Amino acid sequence: MPIHAKTVSQNGSLLLTPSHGNGSAWGKANCQSCHSMRRLHQSVPKIKTIVDKKKFATCTGCHGYNGAKQTEPQCLVCHNPKDMPKNPFRTGKHRHDFDSSKDLPTTSRQCVVCHAASNMNGKFEPAIDLTMFKDKSDTETPYENQNEFCLRCHNRNHQQTKYSIIHAGSRNEAIAAEDNYRAIDKHGLTQGTSDGLYNGLRGGYNYKTVVDCVDCHAMHGSENKGLIIDDSRKGAFLLDSNIRNKPYAVKLLEADTNYSQLCALCHDMKTISGGGETDTGNGLSGVHFNDGSDCVRCHSHGEQEQKGL
């Protein structure tokens, strides 16, 4: 007979609380002394398969630290390139390691900053799978979309004290994101029109679609500077799956100022002009080159209204 999960639940939270084992089991780090592997997780076969394989090293990954303060969270024991290579894609030397001046090694502690209590049900739900950070009025307002999660840290005056931004100047998007997102950037607010000179979008995207930060920035690993995705499967979440899963590589060219391969994932001008027939280098075309290949000059975060990002 499997033990019934009284307090943990995939519909709520898997984290153990002080009522664990009627209080007698809280604070204990050695799970093996009371639980037998064979009996666990009968109602969740997918979880059972991998936990049975990876054993007691995994428990804190899903059920938390059980009040045993010195216990480390364990995520990488499963979420590694060998066992779960696509969930998430973690290739590339740059990661969102909370320090843009270095490439720190990835640790499970970094994962739980953003995913404090994931329920591992195979579905990514921002309300459950992303850590709730307080907004500028010190309130846990639910996220309207994924961008808001990023903006709870990437702002000027209400950063999270334990993860404040120290290596970025005041015009850097790491600090300016909240202003730009509301005021200028074309992608964060739905203000695009289909009558621009080079207009046209690929399947899955339309003018007035909110584009998320993570459509362009990879949290879990990229070869590109600024954590720009290096593979279509790491972002562009709404893109038609036959394009997204092909997959298309994204390389930044010419000293990182030409990111046409990123833009061409979603943009594909309807009426070809301005060099729109030119292959960006990854097999996709449809963006203009008549203004030169230094795209940053006109299209960067916080650029003037007409162009922007």
Ligand code: HEC
């Ligand atoms: C001292 C014995 C003991 C230890 C050590 C122990 N547990 Fe438990 N655990 C229990 C008991 C007793 C229950 C409740 C069983 C029941 O309700 O029938 C339980 C229930 C659970 C549940 C189900 C949730 C719930 O609240 O009913 C989970 C999940 C769990 N334990 C995980 C762990 C993990 C992870 C560890 C190691 C960090 C651990 N346990 C260590 C005794 C223990």
Ligand code: HEC
């Ligand atoms: C990948 C996530 C994950 C890991 C790792 C994990 N569990 Fe669980 N555990 C779950 C889920 C999901 C449930 C089912 C909750 C529900 O019923 O909705 C569960 C339930 C339980 C229960 C309650 C009844 C049951 O289904 O067995 C116990 C006890 C338990 N886990 C102990 C452990 C122990 C001990 C470990 C380490 C060997 C562990 N778990 C590792 C996800 C995990």
Ligand code: HEC
């Ligand atoms: C800076 C915040 C942040 C950090 C750090 C982070 N993640 Fe994520 N994670 C996200 C966001 C946002 C998403 C949703 C967008 C996406 O899939 O990239 C996500 C999605 C995921 C998914 C779902 C992927 C899918 O395709 O369904 C998994 C699994 C995951 N993260 C695991 C991890 C693990 C493991 C770590 C530690 C190595 C980690 N994350 C570190 C923010 C983060």
Ligand code: HEC
């Ligand atoms: C025992 C292996 C195991 C461990 C340890 C583990 N996970 Fe998972 N995780 C899974 C499985 C299995 C899934 C579901 C994958 C699927 O069904 O596509 C998952 C899914 C996820 C997702 C996607 C959202 C969801 O609800 O499915 C996130 C985010 C995630 N894990 C983060 C973490 C973090 C953070 C840790 C460490 C605190 C962690 N995982 C520890 C096995 C594990």
Ligand code: HEC
């Ligand atoms: C808990 C706070 C926090 C959250 C949430 C967060 N970040 Fe960050 N982010 C940081 C910190 C801290 C840095 C490093 C700044 C520094 O070095 O001073 C950073 C750096 C970055 C960088 C620059 C990295 C580099 O190496 O160049 C990007 C891009 C970024 N974040 C994007 C995002 C996106 C997109 C999200 C949402 C999915 C997000 N961040 C969520 C705190 C956060």
Ligand code: HEC
């Ligand atoms: C000298 C400034 C300048 C440079 C450099 C520049 N662009 Fe543009 N781009 C513009 C202007 C202006 C528009 C808007 C035209 C309009 O709204 O009618 C535009 C529009 C776009 C659009 C949006 C099309 C739409 O309406 O959906 C994309 C995508 C784009 N540019 C990609 C690029 C790429 C890729 C590069 C680098 C290879 C680049 N641009 C370089 C000025 C520039």
Ligand code: HEC
């Ligand atoms: C993940 C898909 C995606 C990627 C990648 C992407 N865009 Fe966009 N872009 C969109 C969508 C969707 C809109 C319309 C948003 C709206 O209505 O506010 C848009 C709008 C724009 C606009 C405003 C057009 C208008 O009519 O006002 C410009 C300029 C633009 N993008 C430039 C770029 C550049 C430059 C790149 C590469 C750095 C890029 N985009 C990458 C999806 C994307």
Ligand code: HEC
């Ligand atoms: C359409 C794609 C796209 C979207 C959406 C997007 N970015 Fe960016 N981001 C870029 C590009 C391209 C650059 C490099 C050019 C620049 O600096 O503006 C960049 C640069 C950055 C940088 C500076 C990194 C460095 O190395 O200094 C940060 C931080 C950042 N973005 C955060 C965000 C946040 C937070 C969001 C969501 C609110 C977001 N971005 C949404 C494409 C995007």
